[in-house]
Amino acid sequence: MIKTIQQEVKDHPFFKEMPADVTDLIAGCGKNLRFNAGEHIAKQGTPADQFYLVREGTIAIKLHVPGRGAVFIQTAEPGEIVGWSWLFPPYQWMFDVDAQTDVALIALDGLCLRNKCDADPKLGYDLMKRFSQVLAERIGHTRLQLLDVYG
Amino acid sequence: MDKSPHEWMTPTFVPILQVRPESSDTFSIELESEHFPSPGQFNMLYVFGVGEVPISVSRAKASRYIHTIRSVGAVTQALRKLKTGDLVGVRGPFGRGWPIEKAKGRDLLILAGGIGLAPLRPILDEAARNIEQFKNVTLLYGARKPSDCLFKEDWENWERAGINILATVDATETNWNRSVGVVTKLIPKVKFDPANAISFVCGPEIMMLFCVEALNNQGMEEHNIYLSMERNMKCAVGYCGHCQFGVDFICKQGPVFPYPALKSRLKVREI
Numbered sequence: 001m002i003k004t005i006q007q008e009v010k011d012h013p014f015f016k017e018m019p020a021d022v023t024d025l026i027a028g029c030g031k032n033l034r035f036n037a038g039e040h041i042a043k044q045g046t047p048a049d050q051f052y053l054v055r056e057g058t059i060a061i062k063l064h065v066p067g068r069g070a071v072f073i074q075t076a077e078p079g080e081i082v083g084w085s086w087l088f089p090p091y092q093w094m095f096d097v098d099a100q101t102d103v104a105l106i107a108l109d110g111l112c113l114r115n116k117c118d119a120d121p122k123l124g125y126d127l128m129k130r131f132s133q134v135l136a137e138r139i140g141h142t143r144l145q146l147l148d149v150y151g
Numbered sequence: 152m153d154k155s156p157h158e159w160m161t162p163t164f165v166p167i168l169q170v171r172p173e174s175s176d177t178f179s180i181e182l183e184s185e186h187f188p189s190p191g192q193f194n195m196l197y198v199f200g201v202g203e204v205p206i207s208v209s210r211a212k213a214s215r216y217i218h219t220i221r222s223v224g225a226v227t228q229a230l231r232k233l234k235t236g237d238l239v240g241v242r243g244p245f246g247r248g249w250p251i252e253k254a255k256g257r258d259l260l261i262l263a264g265g266i267g268l269a270p271l272r273p274i275l276d277e278a279a280r281n282i283e284q285f286k287n288v289t290l291l292y293g294a295r296k297p298s299d300c301l302f303k304e305d306w307e308n309w310e311r312a313g314i315n316i317l318a319t320v321d322a323t324e325t326n327w328n329r330s331v332g333v334v335t336k337l338i339p340k341v342k343f344d345p346a347n348a349i350s351f352v353c354g355p356e357i358m359m360l361f362c363v364e365a366l367n368n369q370g371m372e373e374h375n376i377y378l379s380m381e382r383n384m385k386c387a388v389g390y391c392g393h394c395q396f397g398v399d400f401i402c403k404q405g406p407v408f409p410y411p412a413l414k415s416r417l418k419v420r421e422i
């Protein structure tokens with residue numbers, strides 16, 4: 001059965017326990033995207049006007065390091081989200097996003113969402129809390145990686 | 152122990168049958184042995200005039216076994232210089248290993264970080280040989296980079312036998328079609344029945360602590376989580392106290408412990 005964007009957004013763990021009328025509102029800023037393995041999804045330094053909910057496949061997050069090329073620092077898989085640069089100025093991708101396998105995503109339009117958050121601070125606060133949780137988790141993981149525990 | 156303490160303190164000198172590089176800083180040596188250690192046990196390996204170190208058995212076969220060693224300091228670097236035919240002093244096998252019998256009929260999650268895969272390889276070998284005795288067997292492995300991943304040539308055999316392998320590295324600049332990120336991120340991807348599952352964990356202590364937390368979050372009960380501990384050792388037979396960890400001697404009561412036995416002490420910074 002093919003799910004609608006509304007259903008995909010509602011079922012995505014990032015939006016867990018959000019009322020359906022709110023996820024429907026958010027889904028109004030969404031569209032389905034597909035990429036083949038190896039394709040670029042977003043490029044470091046370019047305008048970040050959306051973020052992605054991973055539905056199928058694996059996304060590779062890479063940092064471009066001058067002289068070294070792309071350093072692959074993280075994967076994101078179904079149930080995860082990618083991208084928060086759309087939330088804060090200067091609204092630019094801080095890393096490259098590539099399709100590691102064939103992927104299916106829902107892209108949510110950042111500007112559309114920011115406008116909805118400005119108009120409805122309750123929604124804005126709820127979304128901020130969800131993003132903060134993801135950010136805190138990623139910081140925790142990054143700290144562990146920085147410790148270089150296997151080194 | 153069937154030998155007297157004096158006998159356990161005397162190394163037997165055995166020739167190295169084979170040396171094999173595993174990664175840039177890790178290598179394996181194969182030794183002849185009359186013992187058949189159980190998975191998770193270790194030997195004390197002695198290099199003439201340099202010193203002695205505890206090293207787990209990373210594979211046991213009839214009349215021989217393999218040790219996989221990461222060269223980090225004086226003794227392990229000296230071991231690395233040895234060649235086929237050179238003699239190594241061996242005492243052991245020592246310690247209590249993994250409670251494999253408790254894993255039978257249950258989902259088994261094996262979590263390893265870096266060189267921590269070495270003491271778990273005998274468990275994976277056993278699970279691959281007798282996969283029907285377990286429910287789902289999953290290996291979750293974390294390493295620094297793809298070229299540091301150990302025993303890659305075994306992965307295919309294990310997967311063919313039905314073991315699910317999820318591996319992750321901290322970062323990579325080369326082609327790698329598995330995960331990138333911390334090993335704890337892999338845990339929610341494993342489907343297991345928390346009421347009928349057991350987990351064996353070996354790696355850096357901090358990694359093990361984060362793994363316990365992540366396993367707990369997925370419903371795994373603490374008494375079903377086993378950790379292999381490392382502490383400096385000297386005698387390996389419970390006399391000298393070098394490896395004392397609170398009330399336990401790692402060499403004798405361990406190195407493998409159920410998490411609840413360690414829990415309160417792991418949080419004490421001084422031990």
Ligand SMILES: Cc1cc2nc3c(=O)[nH]c(=O)nc-3n(C[C@H](O)[C@H](O)[C@H](O)COP(=O)(O)OP(=O)(O)OC[C@H]3O[C@@H](n4cnc5c(N)ncnc54)[C@H](O)[C@@H]3O)c2cc1C
Pocket residue numbers: 151193202204205206207208219220221222223224225226227228266269270380381382383384406
């Ligand atoms: C029960 C048990 C089983 C073990 N099994 C294995 C095994 O299968 N393979 C293996 O390679 N090692 C294993 N170890 C760890 C191994 O015993 C030590 O790495 C070894 O004793 C180091 O001795 P060294 O003389 O080479 O280094 P040292 O001269 O003692 O230390 C040199 C430097 O290395 C650091 N160092 C010491 N130990 C470690 C370590 N474990 N990890 C990272 N840095 C370290 C020290 O802090 C120091 O800075 C095991 C330890 C225990 C207690």
